[in-house]
Amino acid sequence: MTVKLVLRGKEYELKPGMTLRQSLFKIDLQPEAVLATRDGELITEDEILQDGEVIKLVAVISGG
């Protein structure tokens, strides 16, 4: 029973049933700093993540 979040090749496994926003905080990521996609489509922070899903995260911060 896991949801997988993937950011820059790094995988995070979480329990299903939480919202995307809650899941991001759980792995210490700021919701403002990433976008999340499910099957290539962007999803909003209130989406409940289901068992077996793979959510691809896109980092949005750039600078230098």
Place this chain on the structure above:
Amino acid sequence: MKCRKCGEKAVINMRQHKLALCKTHFLDWIPGQTQRFIEKYRMFGPQERVLVAVSGGKDSLSLWDILWRLGYQADGLYIGLGIDGGLNYSSESQRLTQIFAEQRDLKLHIVNVLENYGETIPEMAQRTTRGKGKPCSVCGLTKRHIMNRIAREGAYDVLVTGHNLDDEAAVLFGNTLNWIPGYLVRQGPVLEANRPGLVRKAKPLCRIYEREMAAYALMRGIEYIYDECPYAEGSKSIYYKELLNKLEADRPGAKLSFYLSFLQAKKNGLFAQAADPDIELLHTCPTCGQPTSAPGECAFCRMTVKIVE
């Protein structure tokens, strides 16, 4: 969550605006907002020629795409910095920029630093005290010089960059932490060409969050360089952005409010022009003709070793 405009499934929620939108309405909303800010801050008009500084990243390519969709006469300028970092960073960003321009039949100027000045940015940084430790200062100086040069040579009315709200808020945060009056006086959506040799500069995305710009690039299918510049790791600007994003998570709109309140304070006279020590003392570089804060050659001309053709 549903799109506020049509009730379809939303793909993005902008908490600072209390606005959730579907893909179709978001892709309309971003150019609409950009146009609004171009007009509000009197950046440029539909008849003016615009030069867009493009890096191959999400912000600058998206800005070029938006201006193209809005019908502006916008050409691009890509500066090849010669940064590899094990990622072919510069060559890959140039490739993506060229593909973008070809797909839309847009004119792209390419200036290769190595070919023009004899050294790559990392090489220049190694040779000079300015670049000690990190090449970012050398890179910034070089890009500002080349952008201004190409805009002048091409007789463009305005040079635009893809700085988004997070960029502006991070810079403002840094300048406020250190109370750097000269930089605070100069920061804004438009930098007027108030000295000979300077080209007017504008930032049409200055009120749009970085997250929204990334979403725009993804939804438009713009292929941009996703890897960060190898020298940006651990940079202050990224650290400031992370801090501001923590604040934003608790107080939606905090970043926007910080920037807008600053612009309002400036408009109300909080920062006097006299606080900028360089403004009255600019000289003209005898070599390149661009303004410089001290008599004689500018910092860029002193730094570069030119190839005599």
